[in-house]
Amino acid sequence: MAKQVTPMIEQYLSIKAQYEDAFLFFRLGDFYELFFDDAKKAASELEITLTSRGKGEDAIPMCGVPHHSAEQYISQLINNGFKVAICEQTEDPQLAKGVVRREVVQVITPGTVMEGNAVVEKDNNYLLSLTPYSEKELGLAAIDMTTGEFLTTVLAGDFEEAIHEVSSFRPKEIVIPSTLSDDKQNMLQQRMNVTLSFEDELAHHSDTDKLISKIEDQIAEIACRQLIQYVLRTTKRSLEHLQQANYYETNDFMGIDVHSKRNLELIESLREKKKKGSLLWVLDETETAMGGRLLKQWIERPLVSNTLIEKRQSLVETLLERFFERETLKVQLNNVYDLERLSGKIAFGNVNARDMLQLKRSLQAVPQIFDTVNDLGNNYATELTSGVNDCHELYLLLENSINEDPPVTITDGNIIKDGYDRELDQYRDAMRNGKTWIAALERKERDETGIKSLKIGFNKVFGYYIEVTKANIPNLPEGRYERKQTLANAERYITNELKEKEALILEAEEKSEKLEYELFMEIREKVKQFIRPLQKLATSVSTIDVLQSFAEVAEKNHYVKPDVSNEETVDIIDGRHPVVEQMIDKGDYVANDIRLNEERGMLLITGPNMAGKSTYMRQLALIAIMAQIGSFVPAKNAKLPIFDQIFTRIGAADDLAQGQSTFMVEMMETRHAVSRATKNSLILLDEIGRGTSTYDGMALAQAIMEYIHNEIGAKTLFSTHYHELTTLSEHLSHLRNVHVSAMEEDGKVVFLHKVIDGAADRSYGIYVAELAELPASLISRAKSILNEFEQGDKKHAYISNEEKRKTEPVKQLNLFGEAEENYIKNNKQQTITSHEKEIIATLQTINLLRTTPIEAIQVLDELQRKLQNGGS
Ligand code: ADP
């Protein structure tokens, strides 16, 4: 049944129809109102009261927020990934015939938001657009509206592969053509948890075409045009502050896929998703928000060019040596506010006098920063500052025009300095003179009437008045003033002269406020002319900031300059894991060497749980990344090749906390690594094959190693708890065994965390179980089962030469005493049941050091029951 709707609701519905995917904030007087489903959803999202408009049948669900506090509600919705269309009254309600005209003036979306708490200081806020061109080509464009950055590229490979590059932007919102398949849409949404938006038109406007004039690639151009169109359509503003789109090649940078970035905890920790515990956390001693953002970008995209890396290194080295200059520089940088975002704000129109002041103070600091940097006498330092406009002219303009302590609102006056504009000065003189005149009048009237308490006041309704208390009225000469207002215990009067002065003062006040606003707008326009130079300046300052941060961190943590070359050698002496060493007590970190070269391209790392296998592997990856972003590294000495890509795969069992224990994911990521890696890549495979049954897992692990060894030749670290795999070094010529040592002390495993050449002689699961005082009968049963397995192993294909294996066990460290050795030797052969297989598998995977007593008892109970069932 069609409901009666009022003309206003009709207007609402027709506007809403154009903004289906956004909350429509519909301006009604002092409120933004939401209706129908929008109202229901917003009421629960924002925890505001749902009411209704109209009664009974025709009642419409409604909720609203006051317009002056709307910002906080809008932020909340944007933060949760929603979009908000702001619909304003675009004519004066008093002049309107019929329903007031209304229009959407802006759609705020997670990717286009300019302020509020969705915009984090040291984070970029990227909006991406993707345009699939063919099965193997995908155009990508990325804009950060708050900084004006604009990038584009073309991604080769299938969609799945492309997602790695896409997610390196950590986008808040992705714009796609509506024709993109549901599968792909789902993939984007699931992998990245972003807001998806649709745009099927491509922008063609002379002013925005300028932004993409440098782009030659057609596919990239389409992605850019699609993105520009979307931004124009939603923001409905000019895009003056956007920089020209820059084409980049993905292989201009080291490739690190999403999983690896997560596993290596580059930007945030794996479990808590916090900056603390990440590489960024260790490296971030930046003084400015811009520097913070740039550092993050560098970590996401390490360099592959020797020359560029060495440039950065050279300045870090200089800064490290020049302690005093560095200290000065830090103080100077600290005065620089967010130039990029300030200029973005100015161009966008949301700017107040305080922003202008921040800009001024930043610009004031720049010449000093440049002086300090130039004094370093470093070539790269000079390159960073030469030809960069320090915008001194703009500084002078702001210095001469903007008051030191301006109000937040730009319509209240008091923004512009005296002496900046002659007309304004005249109004101000008039105001001041008028006020002096009034003060003089008050004194004169007191003297002449003898009434000490006589005073001159002001209110909005009556203007200036003379006030005399009731008690003093008899002392007032008749007819001296004209009575205006009677209060309980006073009378208020005016005189013609007072009213004349009042008119002058008020007029001057009104005119000066209006003039100040105009002047402010004029200044804003002048600032806009400086947007390009400001952006260049921002790049220069933020680069300097990141490099001083590297120097600072290098000094604090005793890093060394790595020797990065195109040779194939990794030679790290006393390397440390940059994050772990910060997390444990000072001096407790056990430094380790890592040596890899053409003959020794692959390491198989064995050792007990918690020995430090994973840490050792990540240590190499992190040192490589640090080296390739130009940072110094935690080691005594480091020589590194330039890696084109890094792949890491952490075995499923270790990844349980992520809720992604599926073996399928593990295998997909492995496929990703083996299909993309080259000879110049670094692959870390940490306990691969754990997510499936033992033989299965071992077989896969071996096959993967063989494949990488024979087909790819990438530098590879492979950790495993299948210590049986250590015999592989016999037929893989570039494979070497290393192990992380541990020893027993007072009945406890003590992890030495020292990596030593050679294989560990055992996996220590049962030993650890014994230390944990599992029942003796269970332990001895486990040992006999293990023995069975070891007998059974002989049937395995990888043992090319059984005799050789027997004669060549590498005995670096023997956790098992002679008794155990003998025990295993002497034990008679038995057939094992599937229950027993399960038990051994469970025992092997238990991480005792991370198991609570209650969990241990539960596991024991389970094992015991399995044993009993199996025995029956
Ligand atoms: P694994 O992978 O062999 O089970 P991890 O690499 O996860 O072991 O290391 C376990 C813990 O041991 C780490 O969280 C860290 O606290 C500590 N650790 C690892 N390597 C070292 C080291 N070289 N020096 C000091 N502590 C270390």
Ligand code: MG
């Ligand atoms: Mg591990």
